Amino acid sequence: xxxxxxxxxxxxxxxxxxxxxxxxxxxxxxxxxxxxxxxxxxxxxxxxxxx
Numbered sequence: 001x002x003x004x005x006x007x008x009x010x011x012x013x014x015x016x017x018x019x020x021x022x023x024x025x026x027x028x029x030x031x032x033x034x035x036x037x038x039x040x041x042x043x044x045x046x047x048x049x050x051x
Contacts, residue, residue, distance in 0.1 A: 008036075009043040 002015040016038065028035040039047065 005038045007038060007040040007043055009039055009047075012040060014038075014040050 001018045003018055003021075004013045005016045005021070006013055021038075025035050027033075
């Protein structure tokens with residue numbers, strides 16, 4: 001099932017699969033890390049771009 005989620009960086013809305021979000025939250029629990037919110041692919045790529 002898809003839902004609309006706002007990117008926390010650019011504030012654009014994207015359709016996202018709920019199962020993917022739940023998996024990310026479970027991974028955060030398993031790794032004792034912080035779930036900081038949703039970034040769209042463009043913003044995530046820019047954040048992790050090493051150039």
